[in-house]
Amino acid sequence: xxxxxxxxxxxxxxxxxxxxxxxxxxxxxxxxxxxxxxxxxxxxxxxxxxxxxxxxxxxxxxxxxxxxxxxxxxxxxxxxxx
Amino acid sequence: xxxxxxxxxxxxxxxxxxxxxxxxxxxxxxxxxxxxxxxxxxxxxxxxxxxxxxxxxxxxxxxxxxxxxxxxxxxxxxxxxxxxxxxxxxxxxxxxxxxxxxxxxxxxxxxxxxxxxxxxxxxxxxxxxxxxxxxxxxxxxxxxxxxxxxxxxxxxxxxxxxxxxxxxxxxxxxxxxxxxxxxxxxxxxxxxxxxxxxxxxxxxxxxxxxxxxxxxxxxxxxxxxxxxxxxxxxxxxxxxxxxxxxxxxxxxxxxxxxxxxxxxxxxxxxxxxxxxxxxxxxxxxxxxxxxxxxxxxxxxxxxxxxxxxxxxxxxxxxxxxxxxxxxxxxxxxxxxxxxxxxxxxxxxxxxxxxxxxxxxxxxxxxxxxxx
Numbered sequence: 001x002x003x004x005x006x007x008x009x010x011x012x013x014x015x016x017x018x019x020x021x022x023x024x025x026x027x028x029x030x031x032x033x034x035x036x037x038x039x040x041x042x043x044x045x046x047x048x049x050x051x052x053x054x055x056x057x058x059x060x061x062x063x064x065x066x067x068x069x070x071x072x073x074x075x076x077x078x079x080x081x082x
Numbered sequence: 083x084x085x086x087x088x089x090x091x092x093x094x095x096x097x098x099x100x101x102x103x104x105x106x107x108x109x110x111x112x113x114x115x116x117x118x119x120x121x122x123x124x125x126x127x128x129x130x131x132x133x134x135x136x137x138x139x140x141x142x143x144x145x146x147x148x149x150x151x152x153x154x155x156x157x158x159x160x161x162x163x164x165x166x167x168x169x170x171x172x173x174x175x176x177x178x179x180x181x182x183x184x185x186x187x188x189x190x191x192x193x194x195x196x197x198x199x200x201x202x203x204x205x206x207x208x209x210x211x212x213x214x215x216x217x218x219x220x221x222x223x224x225x226x227x228x229x230x231x232x233x234x235x236x237x238x239x240x241x242x243x244x245x246x247x248x249x250x251x252x253x254x255x256x257x258x259x260x261x262x263x264x265x266x267x268x269x270x271x272x273x274x275x276x277x278x279x280x281x282x283x284x285x286x287x288x289x290x291x292x293x294x295x296x297x298x299x300x301x302x303x304x305x306x307x308x309x310x311x312x313x314x315x316x317x318x319x320x321x322x323x324x325x326x327x328x329x330x331x332x333x334x335x336x337x338x339x340x341x342x343x344x345x346x347x348x349x350x351x352x353x354x355x356x357x358x359x360x361x362x363x364x365x366x367x368x369x370x371x372x373x374x375x376x377x378x379x380x381x382x383x384x385x386x387x388x389x390x391x392x393x394x395x396x397x398x399x400x401x402x403x404x405x406x407x408x409x410x411x412x413x414x415x416x417x418x419x420x421x422x423x424x425x426x427x428x429x430x431x432x433x434x435x436x437x438x439x440x441x442x443x444x445x446x447x448x449x450x451x452x453x
Contacts, residue, residue, distance in 0.1 A: 007211070008211035008212050009215070009216045013357065013358070014220065014221070014224065014356075016352070016355075016356050017221070017352045017355075017356050018224070018228060020348075020352040020355065021232060021345075021349040021353075022228070022231075022232055022348075025233070025235075025344055025348035026235060026236055026239065028344055028348070029239060029240055029340065029341055029344045029345075030239050030243065032259050032262075032340070033239065033240045033243035033244055035255075036244055036252060036255035037243050040244075040248065040251045044248075072266065075351060076141065076269075079141050079142045079354070079355050080142070082144065082355065
């Protein structure tokens with residue numbers, strides 16, 4: 001049965017779909033969550049005068065946002081160029 | 083030859099009509115999450131989705147290649163079989179719409195084509211194993227499950243990252259994120275669904291001798307017209323949704339909306355990239371259910387999930403039967419353009435009749451649940 005399935009299913013394509021969807025789904029949502037958390041914490045710390053920590057968390061938030069935008073642009077370029 | 087050209091024109095017109103109805107029907111799936119969490123105003127969400135559906139149709143041609151060459155043998159396809167497959171799919175969509183039954187336009191299209199080709203050319207003209215099972219049925223089962231798991235995992239991850247922060251800015255942050263994730267979902271929808279129509283038109287062009295069976299890549303005019311049809315359908319379908327939106331959609335927070343849209347878009351785009359023509363409706367539903375189930379199992383309307391499973395099982399064979407019957411009816415009028423003209427007129431009259439009756443009677447009870 002499994003041998004028959006292996007013959008008719010394009011295993012490479014199926015595995016590619018599985019790992020790219022999981023990586024993009026989890027990766028982009030986590031990176032965006034980090035962007036939000038970093039941004040909010042940076043604002044809160046900035047208001048309470050803790051500038052250095054605010055700057056650090058602001059950078060973390062910005063990196064999270066950059067990962068989200070970079071991942072989307074990369075994904076679209078890969079699809080267009082296939 | 084003139085009669086055959088007329089048949090090609092009818093097939094292209096019917097395929098674009100199918101594409102239009104696909105966009106019209108699926109607007110709800112694409113924009114509902116953004117509207118229900120108030121991330122976007124309905125008018126803006128619908129216009130935005132229409133534009134990105136249009137753009138999405140140009141991103142890839144892998145799904146079109148699968149539909150045109152991997153499901154049925156393009157060397158032995160004839161124009162009437164393509165026509166009958168399309169009409170079978172439209173007929174099944176009309177019936178399920180009228181009775182408020184859940185369905186998938188994508189499965190109906192594949193089922194209709196397979197049924198018509200089975201009757202027209204016999205079982206050898208269909209790639210049952212590598213095509214129907216390997217590239218349609220297995221991905222159709224895997225994609226909604228994957229979307230469910232990715233959306234569920236993502237929302238748990240997001241609650242973990244942002245759970246201890248002040249709720250108001252977090253909500254605002256995810257509403258902003260939904261502009262991005264909703265756009266990606268619309269792009270993904272255009273990428274997968276518009277390509278199925280391109281693949282069917284490419285099959286018709288192969289049957290007419292305009293494209294080689296060895297490389298049935300759709301020409302630019304096919305890509306542009308399919309993109310336009312699905313975008314117009316999305317835009318016009320949206321006005322109906324703006325009117326009926328509200329209590330029909332269950333409550334979800336903006337983080338759940340972001341996770342569901344992100345997971346749905348990721349799965350559909352990954353599937354389009356490898357050429358799997360899956361049901362975008364089922365995949366988006368899987369993601370929405372996953373984001374709800376991860377928070378609280380009782381928040382999910384499991385009846386809707388059950389309906390999706392039933393639709394998954396029933397749509398392919400039912401649309402196949404419709405395609406087969408349509409082929410038989412079309413052939414009564416010979417192999418020229420007479421059959422497609424009569425059948426197109428009949429399906430148009432039937433559509434108008436069902437739309438009028440439904441408008442008089444109001445929506446069926448189960449339609450609200452299925453949405």
